[in-house]
Amino acid sequence: MSKQLIIDFVSEITPQLVESKDGKYKFKGIFQRADVKNGNGRIYPKKVLEKAVAKYQGLIREGRALGMIEHPADGKTRLDEAAIKITSLSMNDKGEVIGEAEVLVGTPKGDILKNLIDNGVKFGISSRGSGTLIKRADGTVVVGEDYEFLAFDVVYDPSTPGAFPEPIKESKEDKPMELTLETLKRDYPDLVEAIKKEAKEELRQEFEERVIEAIEQKSSKMREEIKEELLSDPDIAGAKVAVEGIIDILKPFISEGIAGEHVEELKDRIKQLEESLRKKDDEIKTLKEDVERKEIALYIEQKLSESPYGNKIKEAGILKEAKSKEQVDKLIQEFEESIRKTIDESNQGEPKGKSSVNEEKTVSVTTIYEKLGLPVRR
Known part of the structure; x- marks a missing residue:
């Protein structure tokens, strides 16, 4: 679809004389509006105008943002017909494109203005x-994303922009081209x-990008969940849930016809x-077991x-398994009870006064080891 010349009147300007020693004339006002259906049934989306305003800054910096009195018949700006120079163009929060222009005093057209x-x-x-136009089902015409500002002209009768080669007429009674799927199929x-x-x-590429993005996002989230599960859930069930979640994300995409060849x-x-x-x-399971050990x-x-x-319990090696x-508590308790019982039995059978305290302990421990089946250390 080729780009077309698009002319739109926005609002009347009340000229304001800027007092200076040079006697310059400047005026300021709304040069365009976003997301509002204008008198010609066209809508300029905000992002389209933002892009157009940004691109127009280059002409302003270069001093080439010129405008004429009335629109030129061929749609081209000429130096000998220039009457104004745009010095500022910006967009506010309301979606209004605010412009400021200086009258080129001293030039033929500038002096007229x-x-x-x-x-x-x-x-x-x-x-x-210049840009493409897209017609919606409700009859509204939307300006395409390839739109760019060519110039801003001073006009007296905004309903009569002049004759242009294959123009978009400015008259409010004129209708835009009928661009429907049926007419396109028939004529082109x-x-x-x-x-x-x-x-x-484009859809295939978008699909792949969305799938990859979904996998990356889910994988990132899954890694965080696994870390949390390591501390709270011995079975690490979250990892399996994450895999199932990824499969669920992919199901609606896989059902699309354009994805058949990539399934x-x-x-x-x-x-x-x-x-x-x-x-x-x-x-994770191995790490968990190592931590438990x-x-x-x-x-x-x-x-x-x-x-x-x-020390005796350690030498016995009963806690290895x-x-x-x-x-652990149970084995230690049983071992201690066995030791006490053995000591009691040994002491009961030992004649009093026949050995020192140290000798009594040695005999008792030796007896304990023998009864428990442990190696005796001399």
């Missing part, structure tokens, strides 16, 4: 731009096919991701330090 201002003549500002079949091909390619590739990616997650599960080992050291028979804190 100066004299008109001196005599109290009001005039309007009309934008001259090759163009329709080209558009369909381009649209399909197998996406399935392979999912399988690879699942395999990676399974390996991660194994690593270290926790048990630390607990055993603590309990042995608290027990009066800690303990799998939990409860099992």
Whole structure:
């Protein structure tokens, strides 16, 4: 669809004389509006005007943002016909394009406009731009994203912009071109096919980007969830839930017709991701078991330090196979009770006054080791 010359009157300007030693004439006002249906049934989206305003800054910086009195018949700006120079153009929060212009006093057309201002003549500002037009089902015409400002001209009768080659007429009674899918298919079949091909390619690329983005976002979230699960959930169930969530995200995309040729590739990616997650599960499980072993080992050291028979229990090696804190407590308790019982039995059978205290302890411990089946240390 080729770009067209688009002319739109916005509002009347009340000229304001800027007092200076040079006697310059400047005026300011709304040069264009966003997201508002104008008298010609056209809407300029805000992002379209933002882009156009940004691009127009280059002409302002170069001093080439010129305007004429009335629109030129061929739509081209000429130096010998220039009457104003745009010095500022910006957009406010309301979507209004605010412009400021200086009258080129001393030039033929500039002096004409100066004299008109001196005599109290009001005039309007009309934008001259280039871009494509898109017609909606409700009849509204939207200016396309390729739109750009060419110039802003001073006009007297905004409803009569002049004659242009294949123009978009400014008269409010004129209607825009009828651009429907049926007319395009009938009059431009090759163009329709080209558009369909381009649209399909764009949709395919967009689909792939959305899928990859979804996978990356879910993977990032999944990694955080796995870290949390490591501290709170021994089974690490969150990782499996995350994989299922990724599959659910992909389901609506896979059902689209344009994705048919990529389904197998996406399935392979999912399988690879699942395999990676399974390996991660194994690593986490191993890490978890190692942490548990270290926790048990630390607990055993603590309990042995608290027990009066800690060294004996350690030498006996009865805690090597303990799998939990409860099992450690139980084994220590049973061992201590056995030691006390053995000591009591040994002391009951030992004649009083036949050995020193140290000798009594030695005999008692030796007897304990023999009864428990432990190696006796001499």
